[in-house]
Amino acid sequence: MVSPFIKQCWAVAGVQLNYVAQGMMLSFPASLLPALKDPASTIKVDLQSASFLASCVGLAATLGFLGSSSLMNVLGRKLTFGAALLPAIIGWGIIFFANSVPLLIAGRLLTGVTGGATITLGAIIIGEFTDPKYRGVFLNLNTVSAGLGTMMLHIAGHYFHWRTAALISLVPLSAAFCNLLTWPESPAWLASKNRYADGEKAFYWLRGKDEDSVKEFEAVVRAQKERMAQFPETLTCSDDIVEFFKKFTRKDFLKPISIVFIGFLLLEGSGRHTFPAFAIDFIGDVSGDHSQTFLYTMCMDVITAASALMATYLVKVMKRRTLLFCSGISSVVILLSVSLYLYLVSLGVLANDKAWIPLILLVAYFVVSNLGCTSIPLGLLGEVLPLPHRGAGTAVSGIAFSFNLFLAMQATPLLMATVNTYGTFTAYALVMIFTLVIMYMILPETKNRTLQEIEDYFNHGKFLDETPHPGDDEVKMKMLDRQP
Structure with a gap:
């Protein structure tokens, strides 16, 4: 008998294999x-085309978000996830055979379409498939998997031609597709x-079927029946459009969407996607030694993956807010310290003969930022969107993710070219403070x-406690601080 765990x-x-592939992408x-950029390359790029090659996945992700948010409510989570993997499989094939910048x-x-479609959908699938006791750990593993994908790509890119690296990136996608064929559909x-x-x-x-799981599913069914009685399902396309825009007047939609949007902004401010994409440039500038950038990059990748793995334990024993x-x-303090040193x-105030100082600070930054700043924002996507808003919420949050990703990937090389690495790090720190x-x-x-x-919280503004309080005329709601 296989246990529910x-x-x-x-x-x-299957979701984690996809995150490995997205880290590689x-x-x-x-x-x-x-x-x-090598003079011997048969495909020539300039600063503008190189920047767009890095950032265009952010634009494409918007289409993926919109597509998956629509299909997930119509076709279900399983079929939509499988369909969402196909563009990346085709895309890596095109990259492998590409002989021009337009084909690249x-x-x-x-690949960006798949990234957008599956990053949010994967978090929702984890949220709906897993027990609350394990949900935080499983969601946090997304960061570990993406970090593993980053390290795999850096290794492949160093030892093999970039076309071979593109071919290797197909492996986790293919494995994820095979895995999802064994899933049930989402109970929610x-x-x-x-x-x-x-x-x-x-x-x-x-x-499994125990007292807690029975109560949880009964609560889901009860909430769905109440929702259907209050908001009958729309039948026409125009009704769906009207209902979509009505969501922007509802607090149980606006509150979680605001949290997700700010969380994504924090994610990009912490360099979650720009550090891996421009790792060689960043580390070369910080160390002052471009001949050892691969070794330094590998060290950073290992540290990042290890710290993200450590976060899976911390998210189990610590509260989300405390960890974040x-x-x-x-992270802000360390990043500003690196910026000030550089x-x-x-x-010329400090001599450039102690490269180990900013490198150690950067190592510390990767460790502490991966403990919360780069893992919790993506995890929240699988937790805070109420069931009736998960389709629309995925679309809106996906657009926000795409915009933030595109802006970060587009702005980073420009910032490095104009205000150097220390100015770029300072900009990141300011975004983090704001968020x-x-x-x-x-x-x-x-x-x-x-x-x-959590859905009830966004409906009522508080977690519900149905225990009557002496002297009260009715059952009141109060904030719970449930311990693990």
Whole structure:
């Protein structure tokens, strides 16, 4: 008899394989661009085309977000996830055979479509498939998997031609596609389609049938029936459009979307995607030794993956808010320290003979930022979007993710060319400060909460406690601080 935990691990493995592939996709410029800039390259690029090759995946991700957000409500999570993997498989094939910049861009755009479609959908699948006790760990593994993909691409790009690296990137995508064929459909999606018997079967297959799981699924069904009684399902396309725009007047939509948007801004401010893509340039500038950039990059990749793995333990034992703000504040302090050191070196105030100082600070930054700033924002996507808004919420948050990713990937090489690495790091730190202040004010504690409890929070502004208080005329709501 296979335990529910093992079944959840197996289903989540397909999502994690996809995150490995997305880490390889985002880091591919680190292998591709230096090769194209080589005088011997048959494909020539300038600063503008190189910047667009790196950043175009952010634009393409918008199409992926919009497509998956529509299809996930119509076709279900499983079929949509499988369809979303296909553009990247085709895209890597185009990159492998490309002999011009336009073909490389076309391949990158297709991989970006899959990235956008699966990054958010994968988080939602994990949120709906897994037990609240393990959900935070599974969501945090997304960062570990992406970090592993980054390291694999850097190694492949160093030892093999960039075309071979593109071919290697097909492996985790193919494995993810095979894995998803064994999944059940999402119980939450089945319940949203009033297929309660199928949803119950899938839910108990994933989660087992004990007192807690029975209560959780009953709460999902009860909430869905209440929702259907209050908001009957629309039948026409025009009704769907009207309902979509009505969501922007509802607090249970605006609040979680605001959290996701600010979380994505924090993600890019922490350099989650730009550091891997421009790792060789960053580390070369910080160390002052471009001949050893691959060794330094590998060290950083290992440290990043190890710290992200450490975060999977911390997210189990610590509250989300505590971990996020400890990680964020420490990251800002370290990043500003690196910026100040590099700035003083550029002025000649400090001698440029102690490269180990900024490298150690950068190592510390990668460790502490991966403990919270780069993992929790993506994890929140799988937790805070209420079931009736997950399709629209995925579309809106996806557009925000694409915009932030495109802006970060486009701006980073320009910032490095104009204000140097220390100015770029300072800009990152300022974005992080801004987002952390807002997150402090709007982010609830979601640790060990069921998705239905989190949904109730955004409906009522508080987590519900149905225990009567002496002297009260009615059952009041109060904030719970549930311990693990």
